[in-house]
Amino acid sequence: MVNSLDPTCNTTPEPMTPGSTTPNPTPLEISAAELTVPQNTSAASAKDIASDWEPKILVFACQYCTYAGADLAGLSRLQYPTTTRVLRVPCSGRTNPQFVIRAFQKGFDGVLVAGCHPGDCHFTTGNYFTRRRYLLMTRLMEFIGLDPRRFRVCWISGSEGPKFQQVVTELTDTIRPLGPSQKLWDEGGISS
């Protein structure tokens, strides 16, 4: 993102996931009142969503479990959506709620926070704090009108490569019919 400000930089930023061929989604016209796509989206918005549109997912992956799990998924040649961006954090407890809100604010269509199963944390207790925090956070996000299907927290251990594949694929499949997420309360890119 910093590169795009640099006039000497002519190349577009490399996609984080190798082999991604998905073009950037065309921004759609969504009225301000339509912050959240209503429940029955299939008929109305299906024609608006470009056929090749794929949801952009940000994964906060804990270094000791989920990141290893994602690595295993890759080593095992398990296919998962190429529009997934994995961001490594030292512990799922490092994932400040601000990070999640910021991701939505900047236009991610879905966010996954993933860490070790309770009891397995490298730092012993980090993910218990994560659990409390995001039990509240999910309720708050729903309360302010964000579709709860766009935000997920999940425990994925280092040996659960297939689970990583499954969770990310599920999340992408759930979000695809919902269409692009409107950046949280954006008023024409002032904050982009």
Add this chain to the structure above:
Amino acid sequence: MKDTVIHATNTIAIRHEMRNIARNLLEIQAVDLILGWKKGILPNKSAPAFIHRPDQVDDLIFDEFCYHNLTKFLLGCPDRQDRIADNEDRLKTAIFVKGCDSRSLIGLIQDNQITRENVYIIGIDCPGLKEEHNTTILAKKCETCYTATPVEYDILIDSPDKRPENPNGLKGFQAHRDLAKIENMPPAERGAYWQQMFQSCIRCYACRNVCPVCSCKECCFDQTLPNWVGKGNNTSDNGFYHLVRAMHVAGRCVSCGECERSCPMHLPVMLLNSKLGLSIEELFDEPPASMNFDVTATLNHFKPEDPEEFM
């Protein structure tokens, strides 16, 4: 240190006792500053009072408009705190607290923002405050009061008029009805509601500045690196601010209602806090925030048997 209880039969007697205690504390030089309330300039408003000398104590009052939670003023003078810390023969600060204020005071002591020994706490049994625009009805924040008697004090002015305590949490009260109204909206309408609210916000940070549990020396919204919110006023950053603030005070909010009182745009700032408070009630088996020194804030500890939704 719940030492002394003084009985007062009515509001006049409470006021009388307040002035007596204050005068005595200043005359024996136990304290050099007393935080209390005085009559405001406008009708139906009371204002914070800073009492330094015995001849000022007759300004002190206690009525149904003493909304101000004075505990934040204890943080307001860092020099004073340093001076107190450096001086062995230090003088304390005395502070008048209602039930809700005493909870935020416990929160500040738990967060190591103030030292219990440096404060002389004068508790007042609170009869419940009144709305300033309609003096016949109880203030919204007082409906859900958990404790009319301060939970911590050095001296308590006891009153028979005190409001009965409500052990049942938010359920059945106006705050809960407001929450339910929004929760029952379809998601799109709910989103529009909040967008409208965040559009009206002018991000003056009054709700943060007045909040007795927002005690960070440098707030994340004042930082330039990382720059979490821009200098401009736009809906997106306003929403970010309100959500993050709600999460920062989650589990520590004592529902003193100062954020909503101080909002110049009259936004329902308390709604987000109430929502999180209600969620905490439903999810975790815990007493309300800062009811005693033994339980830390909800997000500062955990139980292995917490609800599991993320498998």
